[in-house]
Amino acid sequence: MHFPVRAITLDLDDTLWPIAPAIVRAEDALDDWLRRHAPRAATRWPPDARRRLRARCDEERPHLAHDMTGQRRWMIERMLADAGEDTALVQAAYDAYFAARCEVEHYDDSVPALERLAARVPLAALSNGNACLRTIGLMHLFRFQLGAREHGAAKPDAGIFHAACARLGFAPGEVLHVGDDIRTDVEGAQRAGLRTAWINRGGARWPRTMPPPDLEFTTLAALADWLDANPQPESMSA
CATH class of the missing domain: 3.40.50.1000 (HAD superfamily/HAD-like)
Known part of the structure; x- marks a missing residue:
């Protein structure tokens, strides 16, 4: 044609x-960051729990369906707050995640x-x-x-x-x-x-x-x- x-x-x-390897790398980077800077959140939110939280985000915040950055930042803030960590850490945690997400192959x-x-x-x-x-x-x-x-x-x-x-x-x-x-x-x-x-x-x-x-x-x-x-x-x- x-x-x-x-x-x-x-x-x-x-x-x-x-995309799959980049997301795995990003989740691993977030895990590492949480263990070093917000250990209670790392314990409270292992990967399976984060996947369930993602589903809750889709259900509770459908207005973020088109906004992957907004979804992820909301999730991190929720994780920190629920674990009693400082929510001011959201940006630094997201930056760690996003840097690894952009390490594509x-x-x-x-x-x-x-x-x-x-x-x-x-x-x-x-x-x-x-x-x-x-x-x-x-x-x-x-x-x-x-x-x-x-x-x-x-x-x-x-x-x-x-x-x-x-x-x-x-x-x-x-x-x-x-x-x-x-x-x-x-x-x-x-x-x-x-x-x-x-x-x-x-x-x-x-x-x-x-x-x-x-x-x-x-x-x-x-x-x-x-x-x-x-x-x-x-x-x-x-």
């Missing part, structure tokens, strides 16, 4: 890097592919998570990063896709959204009028009941190959 691509929006977690193809894509068209990051591209060291490849927290709503809400297109200066049909998640990335972008590319690293089958993506690849490198094989008009280059 060939169609013009003036810009690309990209999901981050599980598209550029696997890129898929082998991700960075070279991003460099190739960025040389061809403008890139924008569009994520429901709270990873910081500046901290990770990839911000120079992107025009901007738009997160659900900053926008006020998460994918698959059409508004976040439209906001990204407006900042890029292109109509939705001229922008290709790239991501791993069937519902939040592909279905959400389709409903917002964007072109879609599904990064299917695990070899999953597309649901028969849903309209397929415009493109499907097992790696980001394959997307870069596709873009190289389908040159865009000069006026569409970055």
